[in-house]
Each structure stands twice: as structure tokens, then as C-alpha cells.
Amino acid sequence: MRVRTEWRLQGRSALWLALLWLSAGLSAWAQPAPGTPGGAGSLGLRAGEKLAPERIQEIYRKVLADWSAGETERAPEELIELESAVVSDADAGTRKVLLKAEQAVIHQVGAADLEVLVPIAVLHHEAYWRLLKRGFHGHALAMIHTRTMARDLAVLYHGQSGSEGASLVSSRLLTSLGGLLQQSAQQLPAAEMFQQAIALDAKNVAAVLGLATIYEKNTQTESAVKLLRHVLEIEPGNFDARLRLALNLKRQDHGGEAAKLLQELTAASEPSWGTPLAFQELARLDSDAGKTAEAEKVLRQALQRYPNDLRLHVQLAAVLDRRGAPGEATTLVEKALTLPAGEEAAARFLYNTVRPDAFAAARTFLDENSRSRLPVLAQALGAPPAAAGTGVGR
């Protein structure tokens, strides 16, 4: 990657240079992604429409003005409409046209106050998030463009500001983007985002956990363990980190430490999405070691706490079968079919996928920081400022 967080220049020329760097970075990011927009939106643009650079700038300014006025629903949609209309997957040159036009506007408003970069970056982040949710087939380049804008503006903001606050904001924006990439199974770019986020803020727990999860999925358990121990130095009580550390240690055949961690997690009175999973894995450690009596004990204890968890019923039935109690095992499985559907049943799925709440704190932080700078953006654009209390609201 091309991140140079120590890079700082002064004044207008520095911003231009930085934007040129942003452009260079963009070209290296072309990769397949889903996407296709629907029909014409509120701007009345059509896909593939040839717009003059001045017209693109004009529309982009309008989008930014709407965003700064607190139009949190309309502005991202307009940005999607604009970028999808200008950029064509069949012609990489269209992306450069869009980039230059957007750069020109950012240069104008950014020269007035560097802080405007934050709400602009968050707007692009918001547009990317919406595109991902929608699965925009046929507009991969537009999607990559807006994601790259968000990332590069974050890096630029950090580079230009150099303040601790800028590091925190930029780090969270990169973390959130990493989370979105991870959610869409783009593990390598997600890992790069998390690495950049950690470089800006080594105590960014969500980014460290995100990166550890990617290492874990790719069987780099040693790297995962190292990162997870780092999280626990920052937040000793972090449930996710303790659970993942236990399971990675288990994979490394460090059963003793894994069991100790899992026992602590199952004994904790505070319930978590992952507690049934901790019980399951603790019982697995026992049954894998041939200690079926211990496994049975753990699972019976788990069922007392989670009587509606179907998977715990099935797991206990399997243990009982092995222990020569097939009758009770059958009764358990039959009982499992009478249970109401419970969220606990999805614990293993949640562990193996990106949970919606994993990056919620980073996004709230971004939203707050973007909202507080909207008046600055409005002022730079010469537009009316947002009403108090507006935000992305996710």
C-alpha cells in the first residue's frame, strides 16, 4: 500500500500534491466488485451520460451542500447517482474524469479548512456502504472509486492535520471500511485497511480484532494470537478477544490455556452472544480428549443456562450416545425439535461472520465527528449549514 502517514505539507500546494497522490493510489485499486444502479434518481442522470467536467463539479458541490445541510438520506443517493452515471466499467478513463472533477471541488473547499475532509470522507463511506448493501452489479469501478475516495481522504486528513484527533478519526474510518470489505469477503483489502487503521491508532480495538479475525480465517493462528493478546492488554475484559484467543490456542494445541479462558467465559454472569459457543467449545475440548463425562457436565450446565439452544441439545445427545445412554440422547433430540427458534443457535455463524455490531462504535464515532464539522463544510461551500441534531443516523 501507499500509506505515508508522516507526510505533511503546508498550504494550498500541499493539498494539490496530496490530491495527485490520491489519484495515483486510486489506479492501483481496480478490482472486481458487485453493483448496478436502478433508474434515474433525483438528479435525473442516466448511466453512461457524458457530463462536462464543470457540470460534474457543479453537481458534486450540490451533493456536498446537501450533505452539509443535513440531508443524510438524499446526499449519499445523489453521490451514488453522480458517480454511477459518470464512471463506466467499460472505460477506465471515465474514473479519471470523475476524480479530477471531485478533486477540484475538494481543493476549493479544503483550502478553506482542512476539517471539511472529514464529512466528505464520511459521505463517500456512506455511499460505499449503501452500494455494498444493494449489490450494485455493473458499476464496480464507481463502487471502488467511492471507497477509495473515502480511504484516501482519511489518510490525507491524517497526513495534513497530524493531530492525535485526526489519527483517531482517520483510523476509525479505515476500520469501518475494513469491516465493510470483510463483510463482502474481500479479505486482503480488508486486512490492508485494518493494518492502516492500526498504524494510525495502535489502540483501535475494532481494527486489531478485525485483522486478527482475518488471520484466524486464514490459518495464521500465531499472528492472530499475538493480536488478540494485544487487544487484551488494552481491554482485559474484551469478550470477543478472549473467545477468539481461546479458540486459536485450541487450534495450536494449547488446550490448557484455551480451557482456562473458556471456563472463565462460561462462568461470567454477564451474558454474551458467544457464551453458548464458549460452552460448546469447552465441551469439545473435553470430548476430543476422550473426557466425555466432563463434556456431559459442561453441556448439562450450558443447557440449564440456555434451555432453548438446539445445538447444545444435539451436542449433548452425541456425548450421551458415546457414553452409552442412547435413550436419553434420543429424548434430547426429540425435545430439541419442540424448541422455539432462538438467537443463541446462530452463535457459531456469528463467530464466523462479521457481526453487525463489530464496527458500530467506529461508525458512531465517525458520524459524530462528521456531524460536528458539517457547519465548516457548509461555510466552505457558501451553503446554509445543517440543522442541529442531523447525522447519518445509523
Next chain:
Amino acid sequence: MMRPIRPSSLLPALAAGLLLAAAARGQVAVRILSPEPGQPVFGATDVRVGVQAGPAIDRVEVYVNGKLAGTAKTPPYHVQVDVGEDNVKREFRAVAYSSTGATGSDTVVTQPVMINDEMNLKLRALFVSVTRNGQRALDLGKEDFQVLDNGAPQEVVTFGRDELPLTAVLLLDTSESMQGKRQEAVRRGAKAFLDGMKPSDEAMLALFSDRLLRFTPFTSQKSILETAIAGTQAAGGTAVNDFLYMSLKLLDARQGQRVVVLFSDGADVHSVLPASDVLWKSRAGQALIYWIQLGGKHESFTSSWRDFKANDKEYRELEQAVRDSGGRILTIERLEDLEGAFRNVLKELREQYAVGYYPNNAKGDGKWHKLDVRVKGGVRARTREGYADYQ
């Protein structure tokens, strides 16, 4: 060991004489001709009833342990019933109703197999597919089969084909990757299977992903099953091992020919149980597993739980579980072939010979018993390769 009480050979002749005498008096005279009193019975049993009456007979009802098992309306009166494999005493009762309202009945009590105190005998049912020149051989008799259990010849106690009721679990992968055309094709396939079921057959439908999305009870009512298939949205990951184990366990409590028909790519990401548990269960139980796969090539993957190698091992063990159960893997390349695959499974099940025996070398020690079923006459026989000796 096995000392069944044999009735006197005079009994059938005596019974026939009594029936004629009753008919001459204008009464409804009923005798159960088979099974005979004191005889041990297991599995598929043909209850034959002799009736003599002055007036015409409307129907003959057969009860097993007080529960109506079937009705015969025309002579020769007989009802096929699966009494299960428990070694217990059973009461058979036949009641004949004449067109005038007169009734007559008979009761026969069968006895369990006499066993010594130390050995609990369990009937082991083998389902054998036999082919001759690539075609299914359907003309074989009990005498054509020889069962070797760990090399020891066994006495075949029960024998039949297409007589036992079928109990099936249709275990259908309904994870997110199955959305759209795949799910539609699976629905059609499952429906084809259900359409081929007999009234005495039962099925349970289980639509799973990383959770159990929908299931039905065991039922012969196709409308219940079809409604369940139609109204489920594919979602989530895949946990084959957990739900396959659950299905096999549910079949433990059933009788007759038992089968799990699994449709999945087998890429298990979310199970808590390892495939080795499913393998153990398939070896210890008596249910068959048929696994229908779309596209034959397995590609491994990494997950939060396992690396490529470990996931490959999981997949191979699942394949082994299918083979050891006596079932097989059917690979189809096109979605259009899915209906045919489900039909083929049902046809194969119908054409299997059910061969039952009490292992004379059972110890209940959990050890592996290798099975060899030999069939006379240049044919090829396929059944489970063995079983783990758990009582």
C-alpha cells in the same frame, strides 16, 4: 440362545375344522393363521386370517397390542404390519365383521426369543442392492443370500423386498448459497421423492443452514411436507454434521427401512460436531445415508475453525459415513437432474432386499464387524461394509 416355541403341526388342520363347524352354525368364525401362538415375530409380519361365515364378510380388522394395524376386505384376508425389532411379547387380534353385523374374533400371543441372561440380541437389518448385468436383480429368494459377520455365517431370520415401510428424513441444505434456482430445483426434487412414497411410508422434512430453518414431524401426509418446502427462505451458513447427526438420531427411534436423504455441497462451516461423530453414528446405527451433491468436485476452504487440510478431512469422513451406512453418493452436474436423483434414491430403496439376522458373535464391545453378503448366481451385491457392535 434362540429357542422359539414351535406349535404342533396339527394346529392349522384343527383350526380349519373348527372354522367350518362355526360357519355351518351361521356364526362368524375367525382364526389367525399366522403368526402362530408363541412364535417370536419381528419386523415385517404378514398377519393371515381365516374366516368362515354364513353371511358375507364385510371386513377383517387386525390389531397389534390393541392398536388397529390394518384392514382386509377381500379373501384371502391378510394384513402386512411392521411390528418393530424389540424382542417382546405381542398380542395379535383379528375381528371379522359380516354384512349382517355379526362379528367374530381371534387372538394370538407371540413370545420373545428366549435368550440367556448375558446376551441381549438385536436384530441387524441389512439392506442389500443386487445387480445382475447392470440391472437390478429382483427375483432372488432368502436361500440365495448368505451373510457373514466377521467371517461367521449367520442365520437369516427375516427377509423381504419392498415390504417394510420406509421412514425418511429429507435433509435439505437451505443455506444462503442455495437461494434462487437451486432452491427451486431442490423443492422439485424433494417433491418427486414425496410423490413416490407409499401410504405406509413416512417422511420428515428438515431444511437447515447453520440453524434449523424449518422441519415437519414424521408424516405420510404429503401436503404437510410440501407446504414446508414451499415456504422457506434460504439463509445463513451450513452445518451438515450437526443436522445429519440429529436426523440419524431421530431415526434410531423408528422401525423399518430408515434413510436420510441429504442434499448439500458438504462444505460444513458451522457445525459443533465433527464429521467423525457422524461417521461413528452411521456405523453404530442402522439408517442409510444417501447424499445428493451438485457438481462432483470438492474444493476445500479455510474457516475460523479449520484449515484446508482439516476441512478436507471432514469432507472425506462425511463421505465415509455415507459409504459405511450402506448408502451412496449421487453426483449430478445440472440442477435439472435433481428430480431424477431423488427418484433414483427412492427406486433403489424399494429394490433393496431387507435381510435380518441376529449376530451370533455380538458382544456389544463397540468393535467393528466386517460384513460380507454373498448372493448366488453371478450377481453383485452392495450393502453396508460393516457396523460398530453397540447394543
